[in-house]
Amino acid sequence: MKLPKYPLKAEKSLMVFEFTSEGPRGQIKKLVKYSETNLKDLYNLAFGDKDDKTSEINDKIISNNGDSDMVLATVVATVYAFTDKYPDAWVFATGSTKARTRLYRIGITKYLLEIKRDFQVFGLKDEEWEPFGKDVIYEAFLVKRK
Amino acid sequence: MNIKELNSRKTPIVTIDKSLEKFKKQPLFQDKVDKANEILRKVGLPKKQHS
Numbered sequence: 001m002k003l004p005k006y007p008l009k010a011e012k013s014l015m016v017f018e019f020t021s022e023g024p025r026g027q028i029k030k031l032v033k034y035s036e037t038n039l040k041d042l043y044n045l046a047f048g049d050k051d052d053k054t055s056e057i058n059d060k061i062i063s064n065n066g067d068s069d070m071v072l073a074t075v076v077a078t079v080y081a082f083t084d085k086y087p088d089a090w091v092f093a094t095g096s097t098k099a100r101t102r103l104y105r106i107g108i109t110k111y112l113l114e115i116k117r118d119f120q121v122f123g124l125k126d127e128e129w130e131p132f133g134k135d136v137i138y139e140a141f142l143v144k145r146k
Numbered sequence: 147m148n149i150k151e152l153n154s155r156k157t158p159i160v161t162i163d164k165s166l167e168k169f170k171k172q173p174l175f176q177d178k179v180d181k182a183n184e185i186l187r188k189v190g191l192p193k194k195q196h197s
Contacts, residue, residue: 008161009162010160010161011164011166014160017160031174035179037179039186042186042191044179044182046178057169074158081157081160092186094178096178118156124189127189129189129192139185140182142191
């Protein structure tokens with residue numbers, strides 16, 4: 001996505017990324033992690049705020065730093081970096097709350113045409129995966145690089 | 147590559163930071179991973195892949 005993004009750091013396997021959100025609430029470090037699941041080549045994508053003092057990660061907190069589009073664009077950038085390194089990987093994502101899942105759905109919908117050029121995109125509805133459609137409420141999302 | 151080209155790249159430039167290695171081993175977001183495993187156990191992968 002041709003949106004502004006934050007600079008990214010990662011460890012060498014590109015399974016953990018970090019960036020710093022900047023806004024009215026100051027600088028907030030964000031950690032993005034791709035975790036293995038019980039299915040081969042399928043990784044769970046999750047991200048949250050990192051407390052620098054304790055190194056604890058909170059994915060329930062609402063940062064309200066006024067940069068949610070830029071944060072999502074940066075997370076999407078990690079999906080590009082991750083699937084460049086692991087082209088056979090499936091990436092699974094869901095929000096920590098229904099409201100957050102809805103925000104992700106809105107984000108995907110907003111840039112769907114562009115995302116679909118590079119990824120197959122699925123939404124989970126009634127316990128079945130279907131090609132991602134606009135205005136459909138999904139419980140989770142799954143993408144794979146084309 | 148100029149700044150404009152850099153900004154329009156889909157794949158970002160990533161700086162390697164060894165201090166992040168420790169998070170790779172930590173069971174972060176375990177509730178989400180458990181939820182993903184539970185969903186995937188029931189539904190698996192999409193039956194048909196689309197182009």
